[in-house]
Structures are given as structure tokens and as C-alpha cells.
Amino acid sequence: MKAKKGMWVEVENIVLRPGERAPHLPEDTKRVPLVMWVKGFLESDVASLGDNVKVRTLTGRIVEGKLVTINPRHVHDFGDCVEELLQVGEEVKKELEKVLKEEDSDER
Amino acid sequence: MKDNSYQAVMARKNEIMKKSVGIDYDVLEYGRLSFDYEGLMKKVPYSIEEIAEIQAQTKVGRTPLFELKNLTSLVRRYSPPGKGARIFIKDEAANCSGSFKDRRASLSVYHAKKLGFKGVIAATSGNYGAAVAAQAAQRGLKCIVVQEVYDSRKVGQPEILEKARKCEAYGAEVVQLTVGPELFYVFLMLLEETGYFNASLYTPYSIAGIETLGYELAVEVKEREGRFPDAVVITHAGGGNVTGTARGLLKAGADKTCIIGASVDLTGLHMASDEDFNKKSFTTGHTGFGVPFAVWPDRSDVPRNAARPLRYLDRYVTVTQGEVFFTTEVLARVEGLERGPAGNTSLAAAIALAKEMDRDQIIVVQETEYTGAGKHPLAQLSFARKNGIEVRRGHPSENVPGKNIVIPESISQLGYKEMDLDRLRQSYIKNALEKAGVKAVEKVDVDFLSEETKWPVDRVLECLRDYGIDVE
């Protein structure tokens, strides 16, 4: 897919390569680069994924980077059903019914 | 052309900071390691009433205080006779972007505008980003939020992805990074490039903004019940929530109220580790921030942190991830409040604490936060499972951070672990001495350390003696 000027896209940049990272990092973090992603409106007329492009961000900054996503989607969601939590809900509901009944009869 | 290498930018740190917060921290320093904390707080030129007014302009504050009667009844079933305190909750989710962080952001953004800044920047993966973005939107300022979001596979914590979405919804630019403390380097470069205000979580504006929370709840409980709360439980991470709330309580006159911090126990997970990053199911309110920020507040993004929790904490307790998810489910089911898990950390602790308190006592949970896609028990537990974490029912004592999440079998199992505050105080003093690189201190430093730790002077002297430090 090609991106056209003005489309909402995401660009990627390597900020620090593994050898350039801060001292005192855990080994697993030291081994990988520090990567940055920024979204904005594409400045160039057309571009393909992987091209080096410029974008205009929501604050109006111009940021250069590798085009990695066109029209990026928010992928987070409400997850799968977690049975363990459903069980908790059902259990406390039953307990509450009992408590409320007792309180009712105390009042009478 | 400016040298933008890591070393060069970090070397310009103090200069960049001074310009971007409009505070000269150097003039506050005295003795060998002390600084004028109340002097720093006085940099905020507004009274608590004026702050409340400023906050009301942008839909912040005056949130409802609810008594959780059903929950209290349930807790009493598992309390010894005569025990089971009344549990109240301050519904901070009612602030404009959905958390108490709006209080913090409101004053910073207001002040930034007054000083003539065109925009604000905040380094945060949490609710604070959305709060700054929502305030900037209303005050007509530009806003950049810098987040640590992804591991090296570009897999992001669902809770943080949601925060990014929310920041964009308010028109903020979101700069997203992989794991690592060099976020600060990117943050500094952005401050230099844009000349925006550093809406740090840790300036005096930020902390003064939270004071209204403690103040409001103290006044409201007093009005309704004729007395101040016996205890207030506060979800603790970087320390602003504890500090601001406690200061507000004191300003309202509630000086007998027990200040209890609560964090999710994430012992054993390394916060700067790429591999550990997605093994946790909480991105704030946990010991990974709570402990380091208590024992050395000045690790923050300003020279002197206005959030200094050891000055105010009477107790500090931890709960497990499983207990907080359990509590979140219970809150929705019996109180009709569906709220975000991280904000319920203090509620989980309050349930356990209430069991030990007298029936006529009042314990206040001082916040809730909004919930939504990603920032929800189902999303967070599904994500945990995908990352190899075992999720099951069982006793909270079986929780091992990074390995499993054990959802309690009953309210009777909810408990807490007491942190040894004296050990944290000792460790704070050690850090203060080391960072200043001193072998001797002056009398004024002893008094300062006593205020910093809530320890009597004698206890500070004893600790200094143990460390082989002379008092001149």
C-alpha cells in the first residue's frame, strides 16, 4: 500500500544503538536499540512502507523517519473473558444477597 | 549545530531544566545536603482556595465522596467482633480526563500559560499524560507526551497503549519509546527543540495541585460525620499522590489522620529490563516506583522533587496484583463502580486494613481512576496470559510477580504486607549522604534529615553515627 500526502502515518527511528546506550542497564536492554515512534501527517506526495519520510506531528513538528504504518490502528481491547474473575463476581453477588437479607430482617 | 549525542545532552541537563520549569533550584540549597522544601512549595503563588478555583475552570476537583456500604457489610463478615471500619472512596475518575492526575496537571498547565510558554511536555506512560493533554487542550497550549511503551518486539502494555490513545484524543503528540531510562535523553532534546514548559510530575505546581484532594476529603468527611477520617489510604508510586494528599489533609487540620501508602508488590521485576517489562500487569502504583522514589525522590526529572513521601507516611503496605484485580471485580459487582485496576490498589489495602479497625472508624480510599479498553482487568489479565504468566485462583501468599497472578478465593483472604518504613528512612539518609558525597554534615542538615524522614533528631544522629558521619 502507498501512503499519500496528508495521510496519518507512523515513523520509526533508532535513537540509540546497542553500543550507545546508557551505562548500568540490564544486559537484555543493553543488547537492543532504543527505538522511537511518532505519528503525523505525511509530508511527501507518495511513499511506501520502509521509505524514509517526513511527517508533521499534532504539535506541528516535522519529524523524519522510516515509514512503518499507514493509518495506524489502536489495537488494544478488552481482552478475553477471564473465568476466574467471573467466578469472583458471582460469588460476591451471592454473599451480598445474604448480607442484604440479614440487614433487612434486622431492620424489621 | 548543537551536539545531540547522549553525553552532550545529559551534560546540558541543568541548563535545560532551569529554562523549562522557570524555577532556580540552586538558591534553595543550604548546608551540606539540605534544601528549603517549604521554600520550594512557596514557589506556587496561589492559595489552596485559588488552586481550587483554577481547577474548577478546567473541570477538575470537587469529586464525589461515596460511602461503600455494601462492601463494608461484606468486609464485616470477615472481621473480628466490633471490627470492620466504614470504607469511603473519593471518585477521582470524575475528574475531566479520569484520574486524580488532572489536579496535578491543571496547575502546571495554567502556570505554564501564565509564564508565556506555547506548549507543555510531560514524560509519562500513565494517566498523567492524558491529564496534561486534556488541560493543554482547554488552555490552548500545545502538548507532547513522551512514553515508554514497547519492548524490543514492539509489544506494548495495553494500559499504556490506552493512555497513548487518550492523549491523542485530546490532541497531544505522543512520542513512544522502547524500554529504558534514556527516555530522559529524548525528553531533554524535545524540551530544547520546542522551548515548551516541562510539566513534570514533580514540580511544586504538580504537588500543590494534589493538595486540594486531601483538603476536600477531610472537609467533606468532617461535615458529614463530624470528625476527620481515622485513616486515608493512598496508592503510591512516584510519591506525589501521598505528598499532595497528606499536605491537603494537614491544611484542613486533619493532623491525627493516619497516612497509609499502598503499592502493588512487584518485587523481583527489574524496571529497566526489556524482558521484564511485559511480565508485569501494573504500570503504576507498584513497588518498582514506590520504593526507589521513597528512598531517593531526587531521581526525578527536576533537580529537587516536590514529592517527598517519607515526610508524610505513617505506614506503607503492599498488596498483590491478584488482590487488586479481585478488588476491582468486587467494586463493580457490589458497588456499581467499574473503575481502573491501578487506582484500586489502595482499595484492596483498605479492605484488609478495615478488618482490623473499629466499626465506628472511618477509612478513606482517596481515589479511583477511569477504566476502558486496555486499562481493564480482562485486558490486563489476557495480556499477562499471552506473556506466559499463570492466572489462577488461590491464596494471595502464592503470588510471585512475573510468574503468576493469583486471584483470591474470598474477601477473607485479602491482606497486606507491612513495609518497614524505618529501613526506607535509613536507606534515604544513606542515599542523601552518597549523592552529596559528604563525610560530615552540619547541625542544619540533621534537622533537614529529621524533617525528611519524620524521625526525631536523636534517631537521625544515631543513623549518622552508624554510617560514620561527623556532625560539625
Ligand SMILES: Cc1ncc(COP(=O)(O)O)c(C=O)c1O
Ligand atoms: C491512578 C493512579 N493512582 C496512583 C498513582 C501514583 O501516584 P504517584 O506516582 O504520585 O505516587 C498514579 C500514577 O502513577 C495513578 O495513575
